[in-house]
Amino acid sequence: MKMRQRLQLYQISVIFSMLFALIGFSYNTWRLEVSEHNSNVRLACFEILKELAALEQLIYISHYDKDMSTASPRKGWIRVGLITDFSYLANQDVQLSSSALHQTWSEHWESVPDDNQSVLLIVDDIDQVRVSIKKLLTSLN
Template identity: 50%
Template sequence: MSGVTETRLKVYQATALFSVLFALVGFSYNVWRLEVTEHNSNVREASFELLLQLAELEQVVYAAHYDRDLERGSPRDGWVKVGLINDLSGTCGEAVVASAAVLKAVWSSNWAQMAEQSSATDAVVTAIDDTRAEVRAVLSTLN
């Protein structure tokens, strides 16, 4: 082969190799970005649902304590919401899981007295607020 043909062949091979490497790097980045986006989307959805459930639990507590309404302030509804909050917390990170566990423990030890005792109501509402703050902190870290 002539020198020109050999040089062209090397340039074509280098171009082909560079194209394959560039495609692999681009594909890898795209896959990584899609994974991050999916994770953030899952965390966002779970966080918003957690905030809704926390607000509904707070309504249950206030209905039981201030309104003495055992229908809207049903402890059974509260237990269901606390359970759902604990289930959803696993999607949002360790800090939310820990906060939800504290909320469950506080609810467990105070639900029977919250209709009559302000201290029980305050303890549950404080645990709700703490969990809400952890969820908001997680949301603020998403990109």
């Protein structure tokens, strides 16, 4: 009888040990995937912020300095394209604000050197993307 109780106790402890190991492994796997996703989102957001700053600088050079060799519109198109591409690694809000920036840029890029209103519209959209990114970054866990 005593041997049978020991065997049952051993079997129960083995079952619980396997259960706890499986739960621990599952949690660890889930946590690693969440951490990897958050890391990718952060990296994309930082790259977008760098491109936004470069685009804003390009706009100011074009508008205020009238230096079209440094502030070529082709460079602006590349920056806007990168911002849009990186936004797909972020969330829906960043994607929407990046798309709005792309739309505004496509409508006003030609008038940036001479039209203050065009500059304000594009810079407002740049600021909207920044706000979306900051909101996303603070929500990551």
